[in-house]
Amino acid sequence: MNFLALLLMAIPSPVHVVLVVTLLSTLAPTSANVEGDALYALRRAAKDPENVLESWDPTLVDPCTWFHVTCDGDNRVTRLDLGNAKLSGSLVPELGKLERLQYLELYMNNLVGSIPEEVGGLKSLVSLDLYHNNLTGSIPASLSKLSNLKFLRLNSNRLSGRIPRQLTKLGNLKILDVSNNDLCGTIPTSGSFTRLSEESFTNNSRLEGPELMGFVRYDTGGCK
Ligand SMILES: *[C@@H]1O[C@H](CO)[C@@H](O)[C@H](O)[C@H]1NC(C)=O
Numbered sequence: 001m002n003f004l005a006l007l008l009m010a011i012p013s014p015v016h017v018v019l020v021v022t023l024l025s026t027l028a029p030t031s032a033n034v035e036g037d038a039l040y041a042l043r044r045a046a047k048d049p050e051n052v053l054e055s056w057d058p059t060l061v062d063p064c065t066w067f068h069v070t071c072d073g074d075n076r077v078t079r080l081d082l083g084n085a086k087l088s089g090s091l092v093p094e095l096g097k098l099e100r101l102q103y104l105e106l107y108m109n110n111l112v113g114s115i116p117e118e119v120g121g122l123k124s125l126v127s128l129d130l131y132h133n134n135l136t137g138s139i140p141a142s143l144s145k146l147s148n149l150k151f152l153r154l155n156s157n158r159l160s161g162r163i164p165r166q167l168t169k170l171g172n173l174k175i176l177d178v179s180n181n182d183l184c185g186t187i188p189t190s191g192s193f194t195r196l197s198e199e200s201f202t203n204n205s206r207l208e209g210p211e212l213m214g215f216v217r218y219d220t221g222g223c224k
């Protein structure tokens with residue numbers, strides 16, 4: 001007879017249920033669904049009039065069977081494809097936990113609020129597409145940590161503040177589009193930005209430049 005059975009015999013029955021539940025929850029392997037929880041945080045923060053997130057069931061062991069989510073062979077999330085999905089609401093810092101995410105596609109929705117600094121923790125990210133939303137606040141300098149990033153499209157939002165100079169360190173950057181926002185300061189021209197054309201930056205009425213290295217300082221230019 002095992003320890004649990006002996007224990008149950010020694011204790012009056014109403015206590016059994018509580019005891020068994022407590023023991024099971026202690027002994028059961030913790031089914032950590034960190035990535036599912038992170039995505040579910042996005043579902044909770046979003047308004048979803050077309051129910052595109054209906055299949056996002058947080059009780060499943062991982063989010064790999066959810067619509068609009070793609071995983072790799074280790075059941076880790078690599079893509080989130082929610083462009084043009086009529087979502088509103090805001091982005092959540094939990095998204096930064098998706099360590100293997102390569103494609104974050106949330107373009108053409110009506111997302112509000114700022115881009116969480118934690119997005120800079122998505123070290124596998126290749127493509128960050130947040131264009132055509134209603135995002136405000138500044139472009140987080142933390143995005144400069146995304147060393148694999150090739151496509152950064154933040155155009156047609158209401159982003160303000162300076163373009164973080166650190167973004168010029170993104171060595172793999174092929175396409176940057178921050179046009180149609182409310183950015184200010186000067187346009188950095190060094191590093192990977194030397195390959196970009198002015199079209200990447202058009203229609204930011206307070207943005208000046210491109211900055212002339214050595215002549216115009218980065219921190220000059222109307223930016224309140
Ligand atoms: C963006 O959000 C503001 C309120 O924060 C709202 O007034 C405006 O209509 C929104 N723009 C679009 C295109 O939905």
Ligand SMILES: *[C@@H]1O[C@H](CO)[C@@H](O)[C@H](O)[C@H]1NC(C)=O
Binds near residue numbers: 158179181182203
């Ligand atoms: C400039 O950007 C703003 C903000 O995204 C947008 O509302 C406006 O239509 C754009 N203007 C042009 C001429 O594209």
